[in-house]
Amino acid sequence: MHWGQIKTLLILSFLILDIYLFMQFLDKKDQADIGVLEQQSSSIEEQLKAEEITFQDLPEQEYEEAFISVQQQMFRKDELSSFNRSEFQDTYIANKYLLLSKLDDPIKIKEGIKIDKVTEIFNSIVYYPEEYTFWNWNKELNVLIFFQKKMDRPVYYNQNGLVLLFLNDDNEITFYIQTMLGETEPIAEKSKLIKPIQAIETLYGASELKSGDDITDVKIGFHTRVPFETGVQVFAPIWKVKVNEEKDYFVNAIEGFIFSTEEQEFLEEVIQSAIDKIQLSWDDNTNPGEMKEALKERLERYRGEYKK
Incomplete structure (x- = not known):
């Protein structure tokens, strides 16, 4: 060789x-x-x-989602008329995007009422009720909060997709305000979401979880990622982590950082925005004007009692 x-x-x-x-x-x-x-x-x-931090069974399904963009939905009188709500309430549209409605007869909400019953009442009085889901009864401002859903998931704390039912001192619904988000459009390609245990780890690493805490619920939803002045907003998929049945945290399920939303500040902003929009459209001697005054009084009372 x-x-x-x-x-x-x-x-x-x-x-x-x-x-x-x-x-x-x-x-x-x-x-x-x-x-x-x-x-x-x-x-x-x-x-x-x-650390004796406990949690329930976590979702095991692996999710792939994309950021979504959404524009605010305008309300049209001809579309609202199909709901036959005018028989028991007076409805007005401010600035095309804010709906406010005063009930002819207040509806009592009892202490300890079940969510199913609240939802039943909600479905009977508001427009497009299937678009929203119950979130919370905020006792400080005495308002029932409903967030809009997109892709069957709640969009948390967004001014342009919610309903607030306002209760009087006898816990009766007297009027409400409503905003609505339009069609969704995905942005870029889908990404694999972090797992729930990773969201919990993010909170733990940020010292948001304390010894003895109980993680009582983990669900997927959306939260505002980027707002634009044009009305288009970008929502990110998030993990909502409820701790001790009282505090909610939101962890971006793609990028892994924590969203911070203070409910009382959010509600103050929503109510003040509604007051400003009504102020531009009606004087005080109208039903909307009366609702504006009721909102101003509610804010002043809250700031006097809870923000001393």
């Missing part, structure tokens, strides 16, 4: 050996990466356990 042939065989042999060793390296690296991920996963669970 000529030396050239021997040299070629040796080169091929070493090449095959190198490929084999490289494949072995990749295989071991993959196993090591999996081991690290499992170690990290178990590590956060062990840390939570050590």
Whole structure:
């Protein structure tokens, strides 16, 4: 055998050996990466356990979502007329996008009322009721909050997609204001969402979870990511994490950071915005003017009692 042939065989042999060793390296690296991920996963669970932070069964489904853009929906009188609501309430549209309605007869809301019953009452009086879902009874401002849904998921704390039912001192619904979001459009490609345990880890790493806390609920939804003056908004998929049945945290399910929303400040902004819009459209000697005064009085009372 000529030396050239021997040299070629040796080169091929070493090449095959190198490929084999490289494949072995990749295989071991993959196993090591999996081991690290499992170690990290178990590590956060062990840390939570050590801190006596508990959580219920977490959603196991893997989600892929994209950011979505949404424009605000205008209200049209001809569309509202199909709901036959005028028989028991007076409805007005301010600035095309804000609907306000005063009930002829107040509706009593009892303490301890079930969500199903609240939803039943809501469905009987507002427009497009299927678009919204109950969120909370804010006792400080005595208002029932409903957030709009997109893709069957709540859009949390967005001024342009909600209904506020205002109660008087006898806990009776007397009037409400409503805004509505339009059609959604995905932005860019879908991305795999972080898992719920990673959202919990983010909160733990930010010192938002304390020893003995109980994570009572974890759900997916949307939160405002980028607002634009043109009315177009970008919403990000988020994990809503409820702690101790009282405080809600929102973790961006793509980028992994925490959204911060203070409910009282949000409601103040919504109410003040409604007051400004009514002020531009009607004087005080009208039904909208009376609702504006009721909103101003409510804000003043709240600021006097709770913000001393």
